[in-house]
Amino acid sequence: MKLEKRFREIIKKMKAYRYALSLIGWDSNTEAPRNTFKRRSKMTAYLSKELFKLQTSKEYQDIVYNLYDKYDELDDLLQREIKKAKRNLEKIINIPEEEFLEYTKLINDSQIIWEDAKANNDFESFKDNLEKIVKYNKKFALYYDKLANPYDTLLEDFEEGMTTKEYDFFFESLKHDLVPFVKEILKKTNNNYEELRSANFPKTGQKQFSEYLLEVFDFNKKSGLIKESVHPFTWNTSPEDVRFTTKYMENYIFSSIYSTIHELGHATYEQQISTSYNDTLLNGGTSMGIHESQSRFYENNIGRSLAFWETHFDKFKEIFPEQVKNYKPIDMFKASNNVEASLIRIEADELTYPLHIMVRYDIERMLFNNEIEVKDLPKVWNDKIEEYLSVRPKNDTEGVLQDVHWSSGMLGYFPTYALGSAYSAQIYYQMKKELDIEKLIKTNKINEINKWLKDKLHKYGSSKTPKELMELITKEKFNPKYYIRYLKEKYSKIYN
Amino acid sequence: MKLEKRFREIIKKMKAYRYALSLIGWDSNTEAPRNTFKRRSKMTAYLSKELFKLQTSKEYQDIVYNLYDKYDELDDLLQREIKKAKRNLEKIINIPEEEFLEYTKLINDSQIIWEDAKANNDFESFKDNLEKIVKYNKKFALYYDKLANPYDTLLEDFEEGMTTKEYDFFFESLKHDLVPFVKEILKKTNNNYEELRSANFPKTGQKQFSEYLLEVFDFNKKSGLIKESVHPFTWNTSPEDVRFTTKYMENYIFSSIYSTIHELGHATYEQQISTSYNDTLLNGGTSMGIHESQSRFYENNIGRSLAFWETHFDKFKEIFPEQVKNYKPIDMFKASNNVEASLIRIEADELTYPLHIMVRYDIERMLFNNEIEVKDLPKVWNDKIEEYLSVRPKNDTEGVLQDVHWSSGMLGYFPTYALGSAYSAQIYYQMKKELDIEKLIKTNKINEINKWLKDKLHKYGSSKTPKELMELITKEKFNPKYYIRYLKEKYSKIYN
Numbered sequence: 001m002k003l004e005k006r007f008r009e010i011i012k013k014m015k016a017y018r019y020a021l022s023l024i025g026w027d028s029n030t031e032a033p034r035n036t037f038k039r040r041s042k043m044t045a046y047l048s049k050e051l052f053k054l055q056t057s058k059e060y061q062d063i064v065y066n067l068y069d070k071y072d073e074l075d076d077l078l079q080r081e082i083k084k085a086k087r088n089l090e091k092i093i094n095i096p097e098e099e100f101l102e103y104t105k106l107i108n109d110s111q112i113i114w115e116d117a118k119a120n121n122d123f124e125s126f127k128d129n130l131e132k133i134v135k136y137n138k139k140f141a142l143y144y145d146k147l148a149n150p151y152d153t154l155l156e157d158f159e160e161g162m163t164t165k166e167y168d169f170f171f172e173s174l175k176h177d178l179v180p181f182v183k184e185i186l187k188k189t190n191n192n193y194e195e196l197r198s199a200n201f202p203k204t205g206q207k208q209f210s211e212y213l214l215e216v217f218d219f220n221k222k223s224g225l226i227k228e229s230v231h232p233f234t235w236n237t238s239p240e241d242v243r244f245t246t247k248y249m250e251n252y253i254f255s256s257i258y259s260t261i262h263e264l265g266h267a268t269y270e271q272q273i274s275t276s277y278n279d280t281l282l283n284g285g286t287s288m289g290i291h292e293s294q295s296r297f298y299e300n301n302i303g304r305s306l307a308f309w310e311t312h313f314d315k316f317k318e319i320f321p322e323q324v325k326n327y328k329p330i331d332m333f334k335a336s337n338n339v340e341a342s343l344i345r346i347e348a349d350e351l352t353y354p355l356h357i358m359v360r361y362d363i364e365r366m367l368f369n370n371e372i373e374v375k376d377l378p379k380v381w382n383d384k385i386e387e388y389l390s391v392r393p394k395n396d397t398e399g400v401l402q403d404v405h406w407s408s409g410m411l412g413y414f415p416t417y418a419l420g421s422a423y424s425a426q427i428y429y430q431m432k433k434e435l436d437i438e439k440l441i442k443t444n445k446i447n448e449i450n451k452w453l454k455d456k457l458h459k460y461g462s463s464k465t466p467k468e469l470m471e472l473i474t475k476e477k478f479n480p481k482y483y484i485r486y487l488k489e490k491y492s493k494i495y496n
Numbered sequence: 497m498k499l500e501k502r503f504r505e506i507i508k509k510m511k512a513y514r515y516a517l518s519l520i521g522w523d524s525n526t527e528a529p530r531n532t533f534k535r536r537s538k539m540t541a542y543l544s545k546e547l548f549k550l551q552t553s554k555e556y557q558d559i560v561y562n563l564y565d566k567y568d569e570l571d572d573l574l575q576r577e578i579k580k581a582k583r584n585l586e587k588i589i590n591i592p593e594e595e596f597l598e599y600t601k602l603i604n605d606s607q608i609i610w611e612d613a614k615a616n617n618d619f620e621s622f623k624d625n626l627e628k629i630v631k632y633n634k635k636f637a638l639y640y641d642k643l644a645n646p647y648d649t650l651l652e653d654f655e656e657g658m659t660t661k662e663y664d665f666f667f668e669s670l671k672h673d674l675v676p677f678v679k680e681i682l683k684k685t686n687n688n689y690e691e692l693r694s695a696n697f698p699k700t701g702q703k704q705f706s707e708y709l710l711e712v713f714d715f716n717k718k719s720g721l722i723k724e725s726v727h728p729f730t731w732n733t734s735p736e737d738v739r740f741t742t743k744y745m746e747n748y749i750f751s752s753i754y755s756t757i758h759e760l761g762h763a764t765y766e767q768q769i770s771t772s773y774n775d776t777l778l779n780g781g782t783s784m785g786i787h788e789s790q791s792r793f794y795e796n797n798i799g800r801s802l803a804f805w806e807t808h809f810d811k812f813k814e815i816f817p818e819q820v821k822n823y824k825p826i827d828m829f830k831a832s833n834n835v836e837a838s839l840i841r842i843e844a845d846e847l848t849y850p851l852h853i854m855v856r857y858d859i860e861r862m863l864f865n866n867e868i869e870v871k872d873l874p875k876v877w878n879d880k881i882e883e884y885l886s887v888r889p890k891n892d893t894e895g896v897l898q899d900v901h902w903s904s905g906m907l908g909y910f911p912t913y914a915l916g917s918a919y920s921a922q923i924y925y926q927m928k929k930e931l932d933i934e935k936l937i938k939t940n941k942i943n944e945i946n947k948w949l950k951d952k953l954h955k956y957g958s959s960k961t962p963k964e965l966m967e968l969i970t971k972e973k974f975n976p977k978y979y980i981r982y983l984k985e986k987y988s989k990i991y992n
Contacts, residue, residue, distance in 0.1 A: 012542065013542060015539070016538075016539045017543075018544035019520075019535075019536075019539040020516035020517075020519075020520065020539070020543060021516075023514065023516075023519060023520060023523060024519060025525070026523075027519060027542050031721060031723075032737065033717065033718055033719050033720050033721055033736070033737055034718045034719075035716075035719040035736040035737070036719070036733075036734075036736050036737040037734070039515075039733070039734050039736055039737065040515075040737075041773065042508075042512075042734075043511070043515040043516070045514045046509060046512035047512055047513075047516060089913075133941045149828075218530075221529065222529055222530045222531045223530075223531040223532070224529050225527060225529055227527075227756065235531075237535070237539075238532075238534055238535050240529070240531040240532050240534070241528065241531070241532040241535065243529070267952075278535065352880050371587075387779055467544070
């Protein structure tokens with residue numbers, strides 16, 4: 001089919017620009033010297049402009065709409081691809097160019113303004129920008145679909161099939177079942193392993209243990225690598241090139257261990273996607289939520305299990321004999337699962353983490369429903385945290401200003417973090433029916449877990465929706481009850 | 497002037513593609529995972545094609561020729577730029593597209609064939625490819641200038657103003673004055689510091705000393721970085737982003753020290769070029785020879801001086817107390833200047849190095865004059881090496897197959913290596929008249945040497961020809977006598 005061939009040609013060109021832009025991004029986040037900033041901006045501006053021209057060209061629009069017109073004649077994969085292409089297209093072309101440029105500038109400027117506001121505990125200086133960001137996001141969502149609730153449109157951008165209806169049900173379940181449970185746990189005055197958690201672990205040893213973890217999780221180093229950066233992240237252009245970073249804090253050993261395993265989860269997902277999608281729009285993980293389900297699965301279900309520490313404590317002790325001479329595997333397990341009512345999301349434990357997300361979801365929802373205004377945010381934030389976690393931020397730096405997301409225009413993104421954990425619990429119970437997970441961990445056969453996930457999930461890339469994948473893997477619809485069950489089982493055992 | 501504005505616009509676009517392609521190259525030479533190879537080729541092929549289209553577009557050709565038509569009305573810098581643009585253009589557009597593609601494929605294929613041939617000591621398997629490479633290079637040179645000697649055209653590609661006439665004079669001087677001197681030196685049975693040169697120096701310490709060297713040479717880390725790779729090289733996109741690599745061999749300490757200082761020379765040159773040339777064709781170092789003069793100056797004139805070791809031996813000993821407990825600065829100086837008749841160019845010392853280049857120049861010259869054929873190369877090579885160095889390769893791996901250059905189509909490149917050393921000697925004697933080099937080294941003020949080179953040479957980028965620069969700096973024409981004088985002075989002292 002000639003039309004499809006032309007479609008494929010343009011996609012390939014787009015991929016070449018994305019490849020270049022993406023590598024420039026990897027470079028700038030991991031090693032590029034400081035002074036390259038200005039020149040890099042000029043270079044990426046030109047390349048982005050060429051990509052934008054390609055993505056919005058009359059020719060490309062015609063091809064996409066002509067293919068969409070004969071939707072029923074297309075095979076399944078091309079149907080899915082054209083649907084994605086059409087959505088991507090309509091997310092851009094309905095926005096007046098002038099507004100798009102204004103918004104791009106707003107987002108660029110807001111980064112530094114937010115950074116300064118956070119550093120100076122000064123919400124007021126960030127307020128105007130945030131107001132504009134929210135306003136533009138509402139407006140752009142309405143350009144795309146004037147009948148839908150703008151927040152629903154944004155939610156769907158990050159997680160296909162998820163709107164306020166589905167999220168409301170999800171978060172209501174958590175509120176009802178999890179908040180009281182967390183409050184119970186927080187009352188227990190457990191040994192919180194303060195000494196172990198803040199002991200000094202030299203970086204060279206941490207690096208060595210990270211390298212060891214790559215072996216344990218059977219990461220394919222011929223198609224990837226590990227590096228360092230300020231904020232750990234995973235980067236990929238195709239399954240043959242998947243890289244991730246970690247962060248070494250000498251006075252908090254669990255930071256590098258769980259950053260590494262978390263990113264290994266993202267990276268393993270990307271490495272195991274079929275390369276047949278490389279030149280299509282169906283490459284890469286299917287959604288933020290599914291991606292997060294994989295990173296959380298590796299991090300929490302494997303990495304924070306007792307079986308994990310029973311198996312790998314010897315190696316850990318070999319590297320750090322002095323630091324852990326008074327501890328046993330059970331201590332590592334408990335210390336890495338220590339529950340605390342903290343104020344900062346990224347430092348939160350597995351159990352309290354979803355409550356931090358609930359705060360953000362509640363706030364975004366109210367903002368988009370015009371129930372609150374941006375100026376109310378600091379107070380609303382603190383009230384919500386107190387409601388769920390019984391602690392209150394002393395200032396906005398540890399409150400509403402803590403996350404980068406809003407300043408970069410990511411509204412509707414946060415819920416996918418909690419959803420990912422919930423997906424992973426449901427997948428976990430299904431996996432348990434088919435595999436002896438604990439035994440595989442103990443016999444150093446995590447590669448068999450990788451293989452299971454590859455066959456059930458990873459290999460499909462974006463060729464299936466999150467919903468389709470969940471039903472394919474677990475033979476039922478997504479259900480938050482598994483998440484609640486998982487957390488209750490795990491933490492009841494740890495905290496008796 | 498409207499024409500100039502349009503010229504500038506296209507140059508900026510070219511630079512964006514080159515920036516991306518260049519970064520992809522840096523990545524692939526320093527860290528990209530192995531399996532990315534195929535996909536990266538596809539992506540770069542597309543980006544290169546876009547760049548090629550831009551570089552050969554009718555619009556660009558018109559602009560360049562129209563500007564060239566009013567050459568006399570242009571200011572000096574634009575004159576030089578247009579001359580370069582015209583040469584670059586005519587190097588490509590006169591080649592039939594089909595032949596260009598065949599040649600590109602030939603070069604790609606030849607890399608692996610040469611690698612295998614070298615590994616298996618099998619010149620025969622590489623012979624046909626090399627014949628074709630030589631044939632194409634002759635042909636392409638004639639497309640560019642049908643009246644000139646093709647080898648002259650190639651020589652000028654790498655070093656403006658240098659043809660066989662100039663190089664013949666240069667190499668004849670070396671043959672006459674240097675070869676007998678080298679033979680004298682080789683007869684001296686000096687202490688060759690075998691033990692020190694092959695002692696074990698752990699990599700962590702070598703890295704620490706490399707970092708120290710960056711301070712000593714006042715390298716600007718905000719605009720650059722150091723990394724590792726198999727073959728050390730310098731990479732840059734603008735003075736704000738200059739990176740280089742080094743190589744750590746645990747049983748040969750001088751490898752990393754002198755790779756680092758050599759590349760620091762290239763890198764300092766690039767960092768000190770005026771940023772006003774960033775969006776022009778006058779950015780970057782002006783020629784291979786001038787570039788090499790800077791790397792050799794830093795490596796040999798500074799790094800291999802007695803003053804250098806007298807100043808930095810303490811630091812070196814602090815890192816490697818055991819390894820150097822029996823040595824003094826003078827030993828480091830002598831060990832790093834040990835002369836040997838070796839077979840491998842990249843392992844050669846400063847004194848015998850130009851003789852290795854002479855072998856290659858003689859051979860290239862004879863090939864292009866049809867005095868010998870590719871099939872004769874192994875024998876001619878061995879005869880020449882024996883003539884100049886009194887040693888004979890046992891096989892082609894350590895003979896004619898040792899260098900990557902010819903397999904990648906770089907014919908006419910080698911002479912710039914020797915020329916660079918000769919330039920650096922002439923610059924050195926001029927610098928000595930204006931600065932107390934030894935004192936600056938001893939008082940840790942290499943930054944003043946950097947400054948001198950910036951003002952006299954570096955800042956100009958490619959806005960002046962090598963010839964103009966040499967005359968500007970030394971107030972006379974390039975003259976090989978300084979090089980011969982420098983080598984004789986230095987090595988007479990070391991070897992009495």
